[in-house]
Amino acid sequence: MALTTELTVDCTAQISTASKRLAPARRLAGMVAPPQLLDSVIAAVTFANCQTATIDLLVVLDPLRTGELDRHVRLLRPHYRQRRSYLIDALAAKVRSVRVEEVAAELDVVIRLPEQGPSEAVVVQTALDRGLAMMGVSAFSAQWPERCHGPVIG
Secondary structure, eight states: OOOOOOOOTTTOOEEEEOHHHHOGGGOOEEEEOOGGGHHHHHHHHHHHTTTSOHHHHHHHHHHHHHTHHHHHHHHHHHHHHHHHHHHHHHHHHHOTTSEEEEOTTOSOEEEEOOTTSOOHHHHHHHHHHTTOOOEEGGGTOTTSOGGGOOEEEO
């Protein structure tokens, strides 16, 4: 079924997260929603997000308001880009049978495993057994076909 609704201010929401930049375990995000959806969004977020402490949200509010978060991100972006570049170069040199996929402006990369190689589950479990925390693509979406699975690192 084709999407025929025209995107306007009345039906468009902007959703963003600060978690990866600040503290991934904190689950910090923001949303600008159309007024007619606001009550429904608040109800859904209140139900789904009961684990996030109010103090965590308040701690992030000041850097967002003052622009300090944007300055921080701009300052560290080249550093993160270099770290990701080192990771990709090391993987290319040491593990030639995998394909690395970058996500623009993200810290993580997805490792696409060869069809004849070990499964995502085996690679992730082996890493965990060796003390390396790692997740696979399947942890984020069970709907992706298995050929798209692979470890996510960064």
